[in-house]
Amino acid sequence: MKGIILCKFSAVIWLLFICFQVSGQGRAGRAKARPNVIIILTDDMGVGDVGAFGGRLVPTPNIDRLAASGLKLTQYYSGAPICSPSRASILTGMQPGKWNFATYLDKKSHNRDAEQIDFLTPEAPSMGRFFKNAGYATGHFGKWHMGGGRDVTDAPKFDQYGFDEHASTYESPEPDPALTATNWIWSDKDSVKRWDRTAYFVDKTLDFMGRHKDQPCFVNLWPDEVHTPWVPKPEAGETPLKPQEEAAFKRVLIEYDIQIGRLIDGLKERGLFDNTIIIFTSDNGALPTFGGSRSGKFRGSKLSLYEGGIRMPFIVTWPGHITAGQTDERSELHATDLLPTLTKLAGISLPATYKSDGLDRSAVLLGKSSLRKKEMYWEYGRNTIAYAYPKPPHKSPQLAIRSGEWKLLMNNDGSNAELYNILKDPAETQNLAADQVRKKEELSQKLLTWWKSLPRLGA
Structure with a gap:
């Protein structure tokens, strides 16, 4: 009787050992x-x-x-x-x-x-x-x-x-x-x-x-x-x-x-x-x-x-x-x-x-195309001292925002706004700021709010 119990106990131990081995190999394989x-x-x-x-x-x-x-x-x-x-x-x-x-x-x-x-x-x-x-x-x-x-x-x-x-x-x-x-x-x-x-x-x-x-x-x-x-x-x-x-x-x-x-x-x-x-x-x-x-x-x-x-x-x-x-x-x-x-x-x-x-x-x-449901922001030029380049016509305003099909550029004092439909005009040749005043104002407000939220050294 003891022999039968011992054999069963050994079998259980062996099965547990195999399970641990397989589990460990699985974890190693996954890693x-x-x-x-x-x-x-x-x-x-x-x-x-x-x-x-x-x-x-x-x-x-x-x-x-x-x-x-x-x-x-x-x-x-x-x-x-x-x-x-x-x-x-x-x-x-x-x-x-x-x-x-x-x-x-x-x-x-x-x-x-x-x-x-x-x-x-x-x-x-x-x-x-x-x-x-x-x-x-x-x-x-x-x-x-x-x-x-x-x-x-x-x-x-x-x-x-x-x-x-x-x-x-x-x-x-x-x-x-x-x-x-x-x-x-x-x-x-x-x-x-x-x-x-x-x-x-x-x-x-x-x-x-x-x-x-x-x-x-x-x-x-x-x-x-x-x-x-x-x-x-x-x-x-x-x-x-x-x-x-x-x-x-x-x-x-x-x-x-x-x-x-x-x-x-x-x-x-x-x-x-x-x-x-x-x-x-x-x-x-x-x-x-x-x-x-x-x-x-x-x-x-x-x-x-x-x-x-x-x-x-x-x-x-x-x-x-x-x-x-x-x-x-x-x-x-x-x-x-x-x-x-x-x-x-x-x-x-x-x-x-x-x-x-x-x-x-x-x-x-992974292949599922989708629009990005969040604005993108950029800055280049916190002042007029260290940002003299590039020279015109490539020099842009200091700030930019991309929101869906629209892109707005402007200086951090709110001047020189340029608005482009970036999907229709990726070369940014047609400034629509004067024609799309509501869109310009909407994006200007978002851009300036973002700009003012950034930390300043010594502030």
Whole structure:
């Protein structure tokens, strides 16, 4: 009798053991199945730079290949028309003005003149931190420009924003020595030459993800090669190209496209591509635009709140989840939407205390087109001291709002209002402010209310 009881007891224990094993494997499988995420944030790339968006300057077959494997959005907007606030909007999922970002970070004196902070406080929300706290390995490879460099020596380190590993440029709290032999953005003395930077960051990304195959990865891949100065690899016997001329830019863009191809192929070789969400976009518009060609059909450039400064190429891929070869020309998406959207796709719950200015637009990325039921706001120019560019006709008023089909621009004193039906007139050629007075007044009131709600340094 005892033997029978013992056998039954052993069988129960064995069944429990099997259940725990299966359950554990299930949890491990689910954890491993969580998607990797890579945000490729190109520096100063206009819509007209990409073949898949109608660009004709040079072929971009690898970026186009990425587009063909996923979804293109033609109404994606950056958070600002210049790098530092644009990057802060992505990292925090909030309007950059709420953290006192208004233009690019520079010396402390410049930052004071521009009425902005010296660095992003680590108390701000961080997409890197949210992913890290959810069990992701996190890396930042490329430009940062949210604090550090020049005479700002007290900027927080990368780990305070939630990044396990990093390799960054001069404009960061921890510049990579291979990229910063001298105290400046680039130098002939750098061991990694200017023309090899994107390859270096791609290698860092692939190595990082290869070492964390059993853990989901979140990576900022933020190359700066498309930003001036353009320094292509010198060819034997050639006279060096000037770092602002179109011929130099074209060579740099060709090389950049090659490196995007290396990233795609490297992920596929490592068996990582199919379970990786890749976002490809730009921080702000192009400058110079070479007669507007780099801005596509849009008016304006970097430093401008016209569409050419804030409406960016946007590609997202995730095989098996995002249908290949699709284009969404209806859905608006804002940079602040990326944090709530990507965390939702990764199954990450955000803290109840976190209040994003963005929306969860995961359904849009998964193929369900929809209008964005929330206004989008921008500022560029808190005063007349630090915001002299670009020159007319690309220089815009200081503030902008997009509300459905309408876009209003005006100065922060209420002057110089310009109203456009952005769906019918994406090139912003017909100012309807005098004809649509009620709409102009409605949006002016919303825009000024938003502007006055932003914090001010020293206030």
